[in-house]
Amino acid sequence: MTLSSAFYARNTTAVAKALLGKLLIHDSPHGRTAGIIVETEAYLQDDPASHSYSGKSKRNAAMFGKPGTAYVYTSYGVHRCFNVVTNKAGIGEAVLIRALEPVEGISLMQRRRRTKDVHALCSGPGKLVEAMGITLQDNGCTLDGKLRIVPGRRKKQKIIACKRVGISKNVHAYLRYIIKDAAFCSRP
DNA sequence: TGAGTGATTGACT
């Protein structure tokens, strides 16, 4: 079962924390890959570091779409990042999925990523997109089809909020969330 | 119409 739209329609920081421990699944023609979300970041509409800060554009239009849809964008011309759109339609907010713990389809991930190092498969936003086989075609798709998020089986998890990384604006905001002791987070 | 910038990664020193 997938998460309801009410799950995503809350404020973005709450969704960012709630997504930790959930299972991201992608059924591709090559097989299924899945991983537990261990690291997220919240991007708010009034946040200078967010793509939606300076209004809607062709690139970030999906961010303003319905909650529970995917926002995939190209970064640095080379990599892609995967976000989950949150809050109400028309509000440009989303949660960036930064890292996963691989649980299914690991051999397929290894082929896609061209490495056998399990820790290198999904320990970063660009990496997990490639490992999961997510493409720009998935931009704007709802997360209840081939690509979906389901409740995880992880029982206990300690969540840590910390400063975001890799950005130059509003770096002091504590909008990055990780599961404590997760071995798959994107930066030490 | 053109320069500047970035929610990154991987290869190299």
Next chain:
DNA sequence: GTCAATCACTCAT
């Protein structure tokens, strides 16, 4: 630790 790769967007001519 440093740096290039390379695309979509923004901002300035």
